[in-house]
Amino acid sequence: MLQVGLTHFLIVSTALFSLGIYGVVTRKNAVMVLMGIELMLNSANINFIAFARYGNFGNGGQLVALFVIVLAAAEAAIALAIVLNIYKTFTNVNVDEIDNLKE
């Protein structure tokens, strides 16, 4: 059990994923919700790379992790542009107060 193996990495990844979900559901600020999503993407990446190392699939998982990082960068850029626009319209970014699609 003390020898670090696949299970250890998977448990770290599940803990990170749960913390990400906790951040997404409890925080009001939209930027904090984004941080929770980043945590969840990171935990998924740990899974991909752990299975690339310990699974029988070759090293393709590392490539998928690279694609996930690219998508995370694109997502963060778009999401922050939307958040800035919301801030210009409503002067706050609390996701529980923004319930109009149009001002």
Place this chain on the structure above:
Amino acid sequence: MNIYDLIFYLFAIITLVSAVFVVTSKNIVHSAFNLLFTFFGVAGIYALLGADFIAVVQLLVYVGGILILLLFGVMLTNKITNVDLRTGTIHIVPAAIGVGMLWGALSAIAYKTNWIKIDSPIPNSTAPFLGRMLITDYVLVFELLGILLLIALIGAASIARREKE
């Protein structure tokens, strides 16, 4: 317990403790700076798993790019001069119970499942392999990601710069 295990536990503790601070800290700037340590810890875990290139990309893209972008988002969407950067939380108790149950279930699955493990040796460098795969087997995905990044760049610029008429 050898040095590999010690380093793993060190990085795992850094990652998880700073992630807890990210989701619980009242001050949003503290959250952003704790996210820095989370990303560093995750990069260390990647390096331990033999993914050296991904670890470097993690540092470059997440710490150098996404974190800075998030900090810009924080700075631009909070009135720093007159209102503090505190941010509210809602539904803490039901969220903690639900997430705790989810984590219990997920980690039980990860622990109980009899994974077929092949302890492949850690390669010296994964960058040549990844580069070769990117221009052979995954070339379509590679090109599509390039187009996606271009679209995201244009879209982000046009959304953020839209002026009120």
